[in-house]
Amino acid sequence: MPGAVRLKMRDVDLHSSSTGGEIEPAGFIFVGKEEDIKKSQRLTAKINGREIVVFYHKGKFHALDSRCYHEGGPLCQGEIEDIDGQACIVCPWHKFKITLETGEGLYEGINPLEPSPTPKWQSKGVKQRIHKITTDNGNVYVSPPDLSVNFDSDYFADKYKNGGELSMEKQSHSEDIE
Numbered sequence: 001m002p003g004a005v006r007l008k009m010r011d012v013d014l015h016s017s018s019t020g021g022e023i024e025p026a027g028f029i030f031v032g033k034e035e036d037i038k039k040s041q042r043l044t045a046k047i048n049g050r051e052i053v054v055f056y057h058k059g060k061f062h063a064l065d066s067r068c069y070h071e072g073g074p075l076c077q078g079e080i081e082d083i084d085g086q087a088c089i090v091c092p093w094h095k096f097k098i099t100l101e102t103g104e105g106l107y108e109g110i111n112p113l114e115p116s117p118t119p120k121w122q123s124k125g126v127k128q129r130i131h132k133i134t135t136d137n138g139n140v141y142v143s144p145p146d147l148s149v150n151f152d153s154d155y156f157a158d159k160y161k162n163g164g165e166l167s168m169e170k171q172s173h174s175e176d177i178e
């Protein structure tokens with residue numbers, strides 16, 4: 001089992017997103033303090049009931065749907081690996097790899113038509129919804145999703161929305177959760 005994954009959970013709602021006086025960039029929702037996320041490296045938050053996970057990796061913030069597009073595994077509990085030069089979150093359930101930057105699912109495939117086929121990483125396309133993220137004055141903000149475009153992860157985001165609770169506390173890794 002991978003090392004301890006420390007998580008912080010924050011509930012955010014468009015209609016009650018007051019953060020103590022900070023002015024949020026237009027259309028964005030406050031999810032946490034920059035320094036806190038840099039320290040914990042990851043955090044989950046709910047945007048209008050939809051659970052997202054924010055990662056801080058190699059100097060950059062990334063926000064994705066928290067439930068894996070495959071079968072809804074909790075990406076917030078996965079490890080980050082560099083695959084073919086791309087930072088990927090590895091789902092803890094069946095080890096699917098998803099790029100942090102684009103939400104693409106990666107798989108290793110071979111081209112049998114090549115003279116000496118060797119496995120190469122390839123993309124299945126964008127499977128996991130990525131959320132726009134920005135920082136301002138020490139705060140981190142995420143934009144609500146544009147639901148006019150669909151991604152595979154939407155199914156599980158909806159399934160676990162409001163009341164489904166990612167319930168990280170109920171996962172088997174609960175001892176790792178703060």
Ligand code: FES
Pocket residue numbers: 068069070071072073091092093094095096
């Ligand atoms: S649920 Fe994520 S790999 Fe299966």
